[in-house]
Each structure stands twice: as C-alpha cells, then as structure tokens.
Amino acid sequence: MTVLGDTWDYLTTGANWSGSGGMLELLLEQLLLSVTALALALVIGLPLALWLGHLGRGGFLAINISNIGRAVPTFALLALLVTFDFPGRGEFGPYGRAGLATLIALALFALPPIITNSYVAVREVAPEVKESARGMGMTGRQQFFRVELPLALPLVVSGVRLALVQVWATATIAALVAGPGLGRVITDGFFRTNYGKGIAGAVVVAAVALILELVAALAQRAATPPGAGSPDRVDEMSDDSRTLSTAAGSVGR
Amino acid sequence: MRVTLPAAAVEPSCYSRLTNEWICGQYLVDRQADLIDATVEHILITVASVAFGILLAFPLALLARRYPRFEATILGVSTGLYTIPSLALFPLLVPFTGLSATTVVIGLGLYALTILVRSILEGLRSVPDDVRESATGLGYGAGRLLLRIELPLALPVIMAGLRVATVSTVALTTVGSLVAYGGLGNLIKDGVNTNFRAELLAAAVLCVVLAVVLDVLLVLAQRVLTPWTRGVTT
8 A cells, every 4th residue: 555655755755745736725715715606696695585585486497496506517627617708717816726617617516516505595494483473563574584593593604515416526627627736736636646645635525525515614613503403414314305306396396 | 720630620510629519419329439438437336336325324224323423423523524525535546446436336325325314314204103012912023014114105205315416326326437437427428628518518418317216216206105195195
C-alpha cells in the first residue's frame, strides 16, 4: 500500500498546504465559491418558494424541480456551461479561474433542494393552524410571518443544509472541467498518475464535507423550536420523502 | 491556424474543428459506434451499481428492523457516505480496487445504498400490523411472511426509492470518467478537453434520456408487479 504512504506524506508536508496553489488556498477558494453560490440560490429561490407555498400554487414546479435536478448530471451541465462561450471565463476576482460558469452551475444545483423544501414546508403547515390564524384576524402577511414561517423553519433549514452539502460536492466536481477548488488536487493527482496526491485531496474534501454537514446539522437543531422535537439525522430523510409524497398528492388534487 | 482533419477537407461536416456546432446530426451518424459503446457501458455500470446497492441494502434494512439498536448506526453511516462528494469517494476506493469499473460500481452502489436502505425500511414499516398478525395467524413463518406478504405490500415504497436511486446513479456514473469508466461521462470529458461541442451535447442529452427511460421502465415494472394498486394511486 505505497499509495497510502504517499497520501500520508502529501498530507503531512507543510509545503503542500501553504502558498499559492496550496491546499489551504484551494480550500478557502472552494468555501468562498460554495458560500457565494448558496447565497445566490437563497436570494433567488427562498422568497419565490416561500411565497408560492403561502399561496399554495405552483406545486407541480416546486416538486418536480428536484426530480429534474436529479436527472441532469452535474458533470454534464458543468461541462456544457464551461464550453459555452461565456462572458467572464478566465479570471473572476477572488474566485480564481472559476469564471461565471462554475458559479452559475453551483447556484443552479443549490436551487432544487431549497425550493422544494421551502415550498413543502410552508404548504404543509397544518390547515387548522392557518385557519385559526385567519380567525384571529391576521392579515395574509401576518399569517405568513408569525405563523407559517416559524413553523416551516426547521424544514426550510434542512433544505438549505442539503443545498450546502450539494454545492460543496458540486464545487469539487468542477475540477473535472478545470474549475477552481480542492477538486483540482484530486484531478491533478490522477491525470499525472500521482495517486498519493489525488487521494490526499479526496481525504481533505471528504473531511470538509462531513464537517460542513455537522455544522449545518447543529444550525438546524438551533432553528427547531424547543417543543417540536429536534429532527435528528434519522428523521430528516424520511421527512423528506414523506413530504415529497404528500406534496405529490397535493399536486394531483 | 488549426490543421483540419482530412475527412473534413473532403466534405466539411458540422462537427469539424472550424464549425464546431452544438447540434450535429452527422456526428451522431459517424460516431454511432462510440455513442452506443458509451451508452452500453453507462447502462451496465448503472445496473451493476444499483444491484450492488440492493444486495447490500436489503440485509442491512432487515438487520436495522430486527435490532433497533443498529438502526441509528446503519442510517448514520450510510448518510455519512452520501455526504462525501463522488469526486472524493472514487479516489478513496482506488488504492483497493484500482482504476477499474469496480471502483465506480462500488462507489455508486454505496450512494444507492443510502437511499435504498431508507426506502426498504420505510416500506416494511408501511405494512399494517393487522395484516402481519393475520398472516401469522394463518401459519406463515418469518421467511414466508417476509417474501409473500411484507415485500409485496412494501413494494410501492421500495420502488419509489429504487427510482430515485436509479436516476441519481445514472447522473453520477458520469463522474466515473475520473477513473476512465464513466460511460457517457467519458465522452463528456473528452468533449470538454478537446472542445468538441457536438460530442459534449450529445452525451449530456443521452444521459438525461437514459435516466428518463430507466425511470419509465421502473414505473412500468411497478405496475406489473403490483396490480392491486392500479386505480388507487396514479
């Protein structure tokens, strides 16, 4: 297992981390890129999905955007965007050689989980609760901000968490089309048959992914009202599929 | 100036270096063999991965149901695996399986596993207790109960998970091009590296078409397998 030895050597050599093109710089680059893309997707997707959920319209779109997102290969879309004659390929501020293509692809991939979860979250607030809010004389706006949004928040945050992990993963894949970020360490290692380096990059990417997931899980716990029973890891996924199926039902109706 | 290919000199096709059009029927005809090979490889990898996922997921789901103590561990570990980006997971497998199709199949199988374990568990849980009780009362043993009663009733939920797993596996197979076994992903990678637009678009579109076709096939299979649900669910 000399490859594993090489991996260890690569990870423990300080020079590989520091300096320009070092893993630390690439890691920060990828984090910055991921956070920007997520913010972009939140600004676009969140108000739209929450509003549609409040109105109870557009369910077909909100649900199916997830299915479409699943069927379109990340890699293929990235490849198309990169090959496309885009304004601003090449240098792009602090984002390195990313250009708009990677940022757009990342934001696009963050949209489906955000839209679907937020829509379903607001939509699935118990009708009795909504009715009592109306009965108390709340306007539509009050009803949304005081009743629906607080109750929907845990599921909304779980969508953002999914999106965060997804964006991080996608930013890694961007390296396959010469994008920025840590994925480049992996592809470099592979294409130059320096497998130790490639695997070292993979270890760092996987570790950061798990850390992001943990941080996001803690944030989600904080967003859950104390009475609601904290949705832990186990409940969350089944929640997802359950809401998806119920939402699909509401589309038929 | 680029040197044009001899073939292009005879008759400039829409995929020659100079025109490099996105949509090119001539490309589809000339490189038919490439496209078919890549698609077949893509299908084989996808099917093998999902089959591998089912093979692992089934006993794990049964284990989680039998011993609730393991449930959190099994679900936690499989979700943790799902968090790891595919571009990182494949290299992590390379020291053990090398640059082979096995690497891709194992990696994708592990991703499919996460979705499948959950849906199998949920499916088995969706079987009403009174049905299970009546079957036991009729003298069904544990094995026959599982195969003849529980599995058929759990099938709609399991199939829903299988569809999700299959569609995402088709998409993820493209990343396998990192270790040179990515089916249509190999064409996409080549398309990016050589700036070959017709190849790139054709492979990308074929990927999506493949996902849709497999999804439809699974829906049809589910209809055939669960005739009693027809008319109840759409």
